Amino acid sequence: PLLPSGWTAEKDFKPSGQGRLSAASERSLEPVGPHFLAHARRARHKRTFSEDDRI
């Protein structure tokens, strides 16, 4: 939508009052497929997506 006039925020970004996600559920991934193996590699080396992209 269009920006209402008079809207301001620090660095143009404003978290809402709640400002966080609703509770998530714990589930198990199936350890299968190339994308899981990439996830496992990131998880074991504690890398983020962008770090992983650079390698």
Added chain:
Amino acid sequence: MAENASKPGPEPSDRVVIGLTFGNSNSSIAYTIDDKAEVIANEDGDRQIPTVLSYVDGDEYYGAQAKAFLVRNPSNTIVHFRDFLGQDFKSIDPTHCHAAAHPQDAAGTVSFSVKDKGPEEEASSVSVSDASTRFLRRLATAASEYLGKKVTSAVITVPTNFSDKQREALIGAAKDADLEILQLIADPIAAVLAYDARPEAQVKDKIVVVADLGGTRSDVTVVASRGGMYTILATAHDYDFAGVHLDNALMEYFAKEFMKKHTADPRSNPRSLAKLRLESEATKKALSLGTNAQFSVESLADGYDFSMTINRIRYEMVGRKVFEGINRLVEGAIKKAGLDVLDVDEVVMCGGTSHTPRIANNLRGIFPETTAILAPATSAEAINPSELEARGAALQASLIQEYEADDIDQSTHPAVTTVKHISNAIGVITVGPEGEDVFTPIMPAETAVPARRTVHIPAPADGGDVLVKIVEGGTHIKVTKPEAKPKEEANGDDENDEDSDFDSDEEDEEKREKLWKIGELLAEAAIRDVKKGGNVEVTINVQADLSVTVTTREVGAKGGVRGTLPGQ
């Protein structure tokens, strides 16, 4: 783990790997060549190899040859033993072994008594794990002969409800057959992987229902596929609506037709019954391919030959109860996952019974048109349902063959596989055709974190300053009742009467659609001076602790707005 020290296994560089599906009724083997999976035929030319072992004059037969001996040598033929692995004798269901060697109680575990050394020797007791070892060895040998290299390692698929004890028993049996198990993977996930690994497939966020319709059991699994990673949302297992029940229905039908002409009942004599069963199954398979099939058995009962043709329509009447049971099973699994048929993007049909055109057509009727039903009868791009799991296993085997056994163990550890999945979708609010707020999803619910998604959203036509509102969203099913009949309108003033028993408009189906509901506002961001007709790019990155980073900018522009919401 200490256990690993005692099982050296081959070096990763020396491995020759295959994918293996070990079923109660049939098994298959597959390998990968140039990243494409191929199913291997054994020396009999079979790609679906019956899971049967038979002993005649001290010689061992397996597969189709052993299955043929169910007529003349049933007591030395072992069938349907996969599900007995690692089970207590008390907990098994021996129904399907009735016409072959009977399972026996051996100190709580299951074994079979067969004359495997010769007709004059004493019968020996073959435990279920021995039988599995012998059968797996024959499969590995068939693959080795085809590949010209000794197969050292395999990925095997197992049902989702296989217990740890059953898994251990399977790994043990394979080890005794000189086969290193790299990993046991779930049947339905192997089937999904076989589709997703095709070069033309795109990684998408989708809900997949896998209907694995086998010989003696049917398993339905609801899977959330998110960025190529799979999470099982619900499973349903059934032992009453499977291929063997279709065989039984055909056997009844043919036996009655036979009795119209002759006095003997072919079901009253074990050998006649065995012939009836083998031929009924063959006729069933023919009816999946053609609309007419021949049923003929020499000397079916009392020395009479029997031959008749059956068309597919008749067969579909005969098997209707089983087909309806499969429909209920699929619907039940979706319900168990808390979903609606409208939420399902793909139905992957696998297992031998999935060749049946009627079952695929029935499912076509249950799901909306946007849902892809991947079966030979309903989709031109469907892969052979019998081969899916073996292909998936072969692909997984080729992916992990370079890994050390320790690496595989660590990667599949619950610490890695158990992660948070967001419970609501995350998206932005856009303006609909009538100026209303519309939710546009960026990351669907049940996405495993950490995850990252990017979308491009057209800015208002005139450009200018844009407010990006990041919100959570959920879906709900809107049911639109058909237009009220004039009769009801007349009673419109009486509100208590609205749900009266006047319900003659059954032919008017109610219209059901999936709609997005806008949930909690998470954050707002402003993008200033967007060009006319420009696009805004929004990237959402959810970390493992559920903190959210939002990056948003005009496509083609530098910089942009970036903000972070705290985690939990």
